[in-house]
Amino acid sequence: MRCFGFKGKVVLALAGVALCASSAIADNINVNGANRSMLVYAPSGIEKNRPLIIQMHGMNQDAPYQQNAAKWESIADTARFVVVFPNGENKAWDISGDKDINFLKAIINNMYEKYGIDKKRVYVSGFSMGGMMSYHAANKMGDMIAAIAPVSGGGSPNSPKRAMPIMHTHGTTDDVVNYNNTVNTVKSWVSAQKCSSSSQKIKPYPATRSGSAASLEIWSGCNDGVEVRLMTIEGKGHWYSMDLASVNTSDEIWNFVKNYSLDGVTPSAPAVVVPTNRDSIFNGGFDSSAVAWDLQLHGDAKAMGAAKDGKYQLDISAVGTQNYQVQLIQHDLHLEKDQWYEISFDASAGAARTLEVNVEQHTDPWDSYLGEKQNFEIGTESKTYSFKFQMTAATDTNSRLSFNAGAATGTLTLDNVKISKTEAEPPSKLANVRLEKAGVENYAVFSMNGVYLGRITADKAGLYEATKNLVKRPGMFLVKSEVGLTFRLNVK
Structure with a gap:
């Protein structure tokens, strides 16, 4: 900070x-x-x-x-x-x-x-x-x-x-x-x-x-x-x-x-006890404060954040060059190797914006545990967003969840942040569908977990390269056309 x-x-x-x-x-x-x-x-x-x-x-x-x-x-x-x-x-x-x-x-x-x-x-x-x-x-x-x-x-x-x-x-x-x-x-x-x-x-x-x-x-x-x-x-x-x-x-x-007073009376005040090495989010509902959450600013970014009315309200007045330059984090999370997890949260913004979410190391070099950082399109009405991932790295007892909001100025509200263990993502029931249209068309690209990754424009011949340039990693992805055609594309 x-x-x-x-x-x-x-x-x-x-x-x-x-x-x-x-x-x-x-x-x-x-x-x-x-x-x-x-x-x-x-x-x-x-x-x-x-x-x-x-x-x-x-x-x-x-x-x-x-x-x-x-x-x-x-x-x-x-x-x-x-x-x-x-x-x-x-x-x-x-x-x-x-x-x-x-x-x-x-x-x-x-x-x-x-x-x-x-x-x-x-x-x-x-x-x-x-x-x-x-x-x-x-x-x-x-x-x-x-x-x-x-x-x-x-x-x-x-x-x-x-x-x-x-x-x-x-x-x-x-x-x-x-x-x-x-x-x-x-x-x-x-x-x-x-x-x-x-x-x-x-x-x-x-x-x-x-x-x-x-x-x-x-x-x-x-x-x-x-x-x-x-x-x-x-x-x-x-x-x-x-x-x-x-x-x-x-x-x-x-x-x-807190145990001392000039008149010798021991005042009653709640101790701050934030458990470490935990497999759940602490104070994800921001009921009374922002305890366990840390707002970090990097570079030239400027922002204010506080827990108000049972939600975390962030007001960003200046952004830097990277999403992480305005970063709300919670660390001390225990992630087990090979375990699947689901992250969910409620979010809204003063104006439509993108919010990047990452699960990563809490220490240098801050390697991400996700195949790709998750990006969500946040609107003015509060909605629940979620994604699943598998912890493929070694067990980490001090990992962190990061909300990276340095892409735009304005207000952002977060609530009901949760992480929970879940079952392995089942194989997609969608069959491989052969493309019927040869013309140029707009396509939306998703991870196999259903996370939106971006939009591309291509014809059938250029679809593979366009998808590869967007995702920038190998793997299986879902591609949906404007006319409702959905298929799986294996990027190598």
Whole structure:
């Protein structure tokens, strides 16, 4: 997912302009005479008294970069909270003075005025220098922050105003902020907050994922009943980890901080549990959010997407040169070798358009598992579309379904997305029919599964070559003439 920001100064009139697929908006506030900018993501129709997470970028990075790295939107949609990605001045943070402490305080007040956030459930997180700023905030404004969750950045305790719940995440091969030094920093907070000297260790973490590179160490019994946690990711360098073979850092942060409030009450908030290695679509009905779906933009494409009224609504304002440059995907799908599957979905558009659908690898080189990518002609009325395919490659436990909508601008609505195992496609009952017409005619070409592949114009002598040029692969295809003649054509 790529976000689009504005160059130069962000003006207040642009506060409602969507910057990226997740519909985050640019905003700014005046702090001690300085104009400070940020991106704000608030779920549609957000209720009052919901939590706030402030997440800060690393040095020489910015708010759109951090938003793209952490992908908080689907979590916020499900658990109903506001996320702010502030911009540090000159892409850095004041981790020793009050300049950015005042900025964080202003953000909290601004979000209270606009969304009525619960000031007792404000959580601060950040990557690298943003993680260092999280520790600085814990020292300077702990009476306004319920918990912190730094990633790859440390900071020692310095007369904090209250015991601080801490969830720290770090990779062992970090060559920017040394892992071992940070472990010592975390333990200094354990000591300062009088936590139990013995800790609980879970390796691998989660325990149910045997191949996970992550481990979790927990110190409990701290002042005021808080915990300090260290999430270690073996072999991970200096970046915000979203490795689903191990842990989703943003999920882990939320599932920790949501347990804390300034008044000590544990708020009830639904955990985000998206099963991996699954053979069905998760949240295919978009009933409450777009959780488990990821809208990715590539090249110069621009689009916004969100779950609204139980459907996924996509608004594309600029396209690139390839269909995949606007791409709604769901991965973690388990496809078994030699098994047949059926994909079905409901779709409509603001104007007639083509929608490309693919089933493919979720990692480079993203090879397709279909004989050909499926193309559907979508109209303005919602209809159900489907196709069948056989998984001929090796079993893949992290494949993905992709809706590639980069062919045209405008709106597209999706719903009731499903994948299910099915029986092998039966042989066609259509007999080979000899062509009777020798003149030039229009023909529609379909796969043997009945998927429309395109239209050709040819006479009898040129029909084979025209079909071969259209399908660009060997196999058996159905060809239908305008006068109703249907036959099978074997392309070699």
